[in-house]
Amino acid sequence: MTTPHTDRDTPAVAGLLLAAGGGRRLGGRPKALLVHRGRPLVEHAVRALRAGGCTRVHVVLGARADEVRARAALPGCVLVDNPEWERGMGTSLRAGLDSLAGTGARAALVSLVDQPGIGREAVARVLGAYASPESLVSAAYDGVRGHPVLFGAAHWAGIAATATGDRGARTYLREHAERVALVECGDVAEAYDIDTEADLARLERSFDDGG
DSSP: OOOOOOTTOGGGEEEEEEEOOOOGGGTSOOGGGOEETTEEHHHHHHHHHHHTTOSSEEEEEOTTHHHHHHHSOOTTOEEEEOTTGGGOHHHHHHHHHHHHTTTTOSEEEEEETTOTTOOHHHHHHHHHTOOSTTOEEEEEETTEEEEEEEEEGGGHHHHHHHOOTTOTTHHHHHHTGGGOEEEEOTTTOOOOOOOSHHHHGGGGGSOOOOO
């Protein structure tokens, strides 16, 4: 007997990894290719999404996309090219949401490749708060909104319309703050970005990424 599909089924939520940045403050080294525990950072981020419960994962690439494809093992992922990546994270978010159109996904769980301290536990908590295509969910760290974030499909058009520069969905989330469910993750994840040489040293102290 086939179990009926409902909005609470985990496959309804796709993982969306934004991994297009060029690492300008890291001397032009794309963050997706930074090495952590012997493998490119993009692999760890994908593994965290999958271990947290996302069976479908789309990865948005930009800077040195061909090299990322050649060096990173990303089997089963949908790789999305963003030719406008230099214009900021907003373009990658729009490209990623566009790539999910027609897939049957009812929500996108968005994570960033340069946050290795956010692993499967945070992904699982945010994913677990999904209820319907109207859902807006965000991880929180001591009550402050962070990543990952989950956007129900009902919000994708509005997010795409306001995603400019490096602000991503920040404007949309601020305008709909009363609808955002915050899920505390500060006890299982560390929400720091890899932006500078000093940040690279923190990679070895990051939380377990699921594998």
